Amino acid sequence: MKITCPECKGEGEISGIGCPGFVPIVLPCRLCGGTKEEKGEGQVLQSLYERYIGARSLRDKRVSCGVSLREMAKQIGVRPSRVSDIERGYVNVTLAEEAAYRYLGEAYVGRSEEMNPL
Numbered sequence: 001m002k003i004t005c006p007e008c009k010g011e012g013e014i015s016g017i018g019c020p021g022f023v024p025i026v027l028p029c030r031l032c033g034g035t036k037e038e039k040g041e042g043q044v045l046q047s048l049y050e051r052y053i054g055a056r057s058l059r060d061k062r063v064s065c066g067v068s069l070r071e072m073a074k075q076i077g078v079r080p081s082r083v084s085d086i087e088r089g090y091v092n093v094t095l096a097e098e099a100a101y102r103y104l105g106e107a108y109v110g111r112s113e114e115m116n117p118l
C-alpha cells in the first residue's frame with residue numbers, strides 16, 4: 001500500500017532555494033523516487049513514510065537542543081549533507097548515528113535553555 005509522499009505532498013517535486021544565487025528552484029522529490037531527470041511518483045511505501053516521520057523527529061530533537069546541522073555532522077563524523085539526508089528520511093540511519101542523536105538529547109539538556117532564550 002502506498003501513501004501520499006509527505007515530503008512533496010504528492011507533487012513529485014519540491015521547491016527550494018538555489019545555491020548559489022538564492023533563486024527559487026524546483027527539484028524532483030528524492031523521497032518518492034525522483035532523480036535528476038524525472039520527478040518522483042508522489043507516493044511512498046508505508047515503511048518509507050514511517051522512516052520519514054522518524055527522521056523528522058530526529059531533526060526536531062537536534063533543533064530543540066540548539067545544535068546546528070554542521071555541529072551534528074561533526075559530532076557524528078559525517079558530512080553535513082549526510083545529516084541532511086538522514087533528517088529528510090532519504091537514507092537509513094546507522095546504529096552509530098542513532099546513538100549520536102540519543103546522546104545529543106542527554107548531553108545538551110542543560111544547555112538548550114541557555115542557548116534558546118525564547
Ligand SMILES: [Zn+2]
Nearest residue numbers: 005008029032
Ligand atoms: Zn515526494
